[in-house]
Amino acid sequence: MSKRDFIRYSLLGLGSSAVSLKAARALAKGTILKEGATPEPGDRMWRWSKESPYYMVTAKGVKCQICPNNCVMREGAESICRTHVVKDDKLYSIAYGNPCSVHIDPIEKKPLFHYLPASMSFSIATAGCTFACLNCQNWEISQKSPKETENVDLMPDKVVAEAISKRL
Ligand code: SF4
Numbered sequence: 001m002s003k004r005d006f007i008r009y010s011l012l013g014l015g016s017s018a019v020s021l022k023a024a025r026a027l028a029k030g031t032i033l034k035e036g037a038t039p040e041p042g043d044r045m046w047r048w049s050k051e052s053p054y055y056m057v058t059a060k061g062v063k064c065q066i067c068p069n070n071c072v073m074r075e076g077a078e079s080i081c082r083t084h085v086v087k088d089d090k091l092y093s094i095a096y097g098n099p100c101s102v103h104i105d106p107i108e109k110k111p112l113f114h115y116l117p118a119s120m121s122f123s124i125a126t127a128g129c130t131f132a133c134l135n136c137q138n139w140e141i142s143q144k145s146p147k148e149t150e151n152v153d154l155m156p157d158k159v160v161a162e163a164i165s166k167r168l
Helices: 003-009 021-027 156-165
Strands: 055-058 061-064 084-087 090-093 101-106 120-125
Touching (some): 061 084, 120 156
Antiparallel strands (some): 101 120
16 A cells, blocks of 8 residues: 555545535445334343443443543433443443444545645544534534434454555
8 A cells, every 4th residue: 555545545534524425425434223123112222332442330330431521421321422321331332343434535625734635535424422512514413422323334454455445
């Protein structure tokens, strides 16, 4: 893999812009998750739940160590970012492999200065955010849980395969 290709592939995961389910469907061969994928009440786990590598169990509950919010949660509570839940004293992300935004964007749309000009980037995002900025341009997905958005089944290996197949 050339240096240029490496840099291009490393752009996967950059923040996204507007939701485009049409593009996402085409990209992921039409697997939309919402139907039949809703977790059971009181259960909150689903196929896209993945145990977090960064948490500790405290007397007050499970403490997430991913961002400075340091949420401390018991089972049934919702994290500030809306993407983490507690089950059996373990912390899980419920956003793993189910982005609600998948886009192929010109690199100039990204917050980068003169970086591989005129190239394209593969941009994905899941619902939820650790912030609640009043001027957020992605508020329709940033202030929702992955359970509330229409998502695409796109596990990490498929993200890489799709990006390579599109020669991004
Ligand atoms: S906002 Fe989300 S990532 Fe941040 S500490 Fe809370 S659960 Fe963890």
